[in-house]
Amino acid sequence: MAEMHIRHIELLGFEKRFFPSQHYVYMFLVKWQDLTEKVVYRKFTDIYEFHKALKEMFPIESGDINAENRTIPHLPAPKWFDGQKSTESRQSTLADYCYTLINLPSKISRCAHVLNFFKVRPSDLNVATDNPVRKPETFLLPKDIANKNAAEITGPIILQTYRAIADYEKNSKTELALSIGDIVDVVEKSEHGWWFCQMKNKRGWVPAAYLEPLDSPDEPEEADPNYGGELYITTRAYVADQDDELTLKEGETVEVIHKLLDGWWVVRKDETTGYYPSMYMQKSGEKPSTDINQLKNKRAPPRRSTIRNAQSIHKQNRKQISQEAYRRNSKKYLQQRNSRVSAKNKQNQNSNNIEEETITQNKAKPQPAIPPRPSKDLILNRCTERTKNKIQAEH
Numbered sequence: 075m076a077e078m079h080i081r082h083i084e085l086l087g088f089e090k091r092f093f094p095s096q097h098y099v100y101m102f103l104v105k106w107q108d109l110t111e112k113v114v115y116r117k118f119t120d121i122y123e124f125h126k127a128l129k130e131m132f133p134i135e136s137g138d139i140n141a142e143n144r145t146i147p148h149l150p151a152p153k154w155f156d157g158q159k160s161t162e163s164r165q166s167t168l169a170d171y172c173y174t175l176i177n178l179p180s181k182i183s184r185c186a187h188v189l190n191f192f193k194v195r196p197s198d199l200n201v202a203t204d205n206p207v208r209k210p211e212t213f214l215l216p217k218d219i220a221n222k223n224a225a226e227i228t229g230p231i232i233l234q235t236y237r238a239i240a241d242y243e244k245n246s247k248t249e250l251a252l253s254i255g256d257i258v259d260v261v262e263k264s265e266h267g268w269w270f271c272q273m274k275n276k277r278g279w280v281p282a283a284y285l286e287p288l289d290s291p292d293e294p295e296e297a298d299p300n301y302g303g304e305l306y307i308t309t310r311a312y313v314a315d316q317d318d319e320l321t322l323k324e325g326e327t328v329e330v331i332h333k334l335l336d337g338w339w340v341v342r343k344d345e346t347t348g349y350y351p352s353m354y355m356q357k358s359g360e361k362p363s364t365d366i367n368q369l370k371n372k373r374a375p376p377r378r379s380t381i382r383n384a385q386s387i388h389k390q391n392r393k394q395i396s397q398e399a400y401r402r403n404s405k406k407y408l409q410q411r412n413s414r415v416s417a418k419n420k421q422n423q424n425s426n427n428i429e430e431e432t433i434t435q436n437k438a439k440p441q442p443a444i445p446p447r448p449s450k451d452l453i454l455n456r457c458t459e460r461t462k463n464k465i466q467a468e469h
Contacts, residue, residue, distance in 0.1 A: 079184040080192060081105045083172040086261065087215040088161055089115065092208035098161040100168065101212075103261060104192045111262050113270060114198045116191075118152055118164065124191045125149045125171075132182055146182070147174040165215055212275050214259075234260050236271075236285040239384045246372075250278030254385055258285070266353040267337015267375035281375040283336045291388040296335055299395065301407035303329030303342055305358035312354055316379065318397045320348035327358065331404060332395070337375045340400055345408065347400040349377070 086101040099115040106112070129136035129146060137144025149171055153160055176183050236259075238252040250271055252258070258280065262270035268279045306328055314321040320343060322328065331347065332340035338349045351374035378384070378392075386392075454462055 077107070077184065078189065079107050079180070080176055080189065081107055083176050083192065085165060085169040085172060085215055086113070087213050088165070090158060090211040090213070092210070098156060098158065100161075100165075102172070102192065110265070112194050112198075113262050114192060114194060118156060118161070118168075121168070122149060122152055124187070128182070128187060131185070131187060135178070135182060145178060147171045162213065169215070212272070212277065214272070235288055236260055237288055237387065238280075238284055239286050239386055240284055240381050241383075242280065242284045244278065248279055250276060250280050252280060252284060254383075257288075260285070263335065265333065265335075265337070266351075267335070268372060279372070281336075283376055283378040283381060286386055286388070286392075288387075291386060291390055291392040297333060299332040299340070299400070299403070301331050301404055302411075303331050306330050306341070306355040307358050308350075308354055309356050310354035312351060312374070314348070316349070316377070318348055320346065320350050322350060328355070330355070331400065336378060338377050340395075340397075342404055345401070345405060347397060347404055349397075351375075 082105040084103040084105070086103055088098050088100045091097055091099060097117065099117050100121070102114050102116065104112045104114055129138065132146060133139055134143055136146045147170065150164075150167065175188070182188070235257060238254055238256040238258070240254050242252040244251040250258075250273065252273075256273060258271040258273045260269050261272050261277070263282070264270070267282045269282050269285065271277065271280045271285075308322050308324055308326045308328065311324045312319075312322060320328075320341060322343065326343070328341040328343050328350070330339050330341050333352070334340070337352050339352045339355070340347055341350045341355075353372070353374050448456075454465065457465075
């Protein structure tokens with residue numbers, strides 16, 4: 075398993091909060107090595123304390139010994155009173171700081187101090203909003219700052235724009251209600267089919283099935299099927315509601331052959347394939363992902379085929395593989411895999427047989443016998459006259 079590290083940190087903007095008192099927090103989207111993306115919130119005072127501790131851990135790289143050796147970026151100290159103007163003007167510096175930090179040598183950028191600071195905290199999942207009058211106000215990062223390092227950032231664009239294809243009524247406070255045609259920015263894409271979206275000053279979770287890209291009906295990030303499969307364990311039972319879904323009990327082992335962004339993955343059980351909610355599975359041998367902790371109170375997201383009155387702006391329909399095609403290709407792959415395994419087993423068996431025959435043949439060959447030592451009289455009788463005269467002369 076690859077070492078846990080952060081691939082990229084993106085400053086999204088800041089929030090003005092009013093509980094328990096007015097204060098400001100910066101919003102970061104943290105992209106990890108396993109392609110998961112998490113939104114975390116940090117006060118600037120916390121960021122500066124983190125920065126000071128990092129400098130103490132690496133005195134050479136912080137320039138404390140020799141200023142010419144400094145590689146850790148500078149960060150100005152907090153002001154006595156941070157208002158909205160100072161919070162906003164600091165964004166460019168903070169965005170540059172994060173970009174430089176994550177591109178430092180791995181001993182710094184992948185150290186436990188950095189990883190722990192940007193991990194999701196309970197306060198990131200449960201924002202205190204007990205003030206019934208004033209809700210948090212969100213201020214997104216200006217595009218000129220957000221795109222400053224875009225050419226140097228690998229991977230897909232973080233904030234993508236999507237359109238709602240149907241009305242969606244939220245079922246909890248953490249969700250975002252949508253009307254058909256609404257335009258949202260996707261902040262976080264959970265692999266379980268719930269996406270965290272921003273629409274003006276509102277934000278919340280939305281089923282991915284209700285959203286479509288603006289430029290194409292197909293998802294640019296959706297991977298191709300992997301008929302080799304990945305082993306997963308079902309963590310919750312599910313009874314199929316559609317003909318192309320699978321009914322499975324908790325604790326069953328399946329092979330995931332296609333991960334779809336709407337959270338409904340194609341799995342293989344023996345030679346049968348079908349859709350199953352990714353929320354109800356975890357990878358074999360691994361702990362549950364942090365996504366599950368965020369979405370533990372949510373149900374499986376709806377599938378697009380169950381959405382009524384869906385209206386797309388695209389003339390072409392979204393590309394979709396039928397379950398018949400999945401089964402046919404899966405069966406073909408399994409036959410090829412079984413043939414390779416059989417051929418390898420046969421080759422190993424032949425090799426073992428050759429080794430056994432060689433050992434048997436070596437055991438069957440008679441070993442040469444050691445002749446007995448001849449007696450003195452026999453030696454004298456068979457040796458030459460010259461040798462015989464020499465022996466008699468010595469005695």
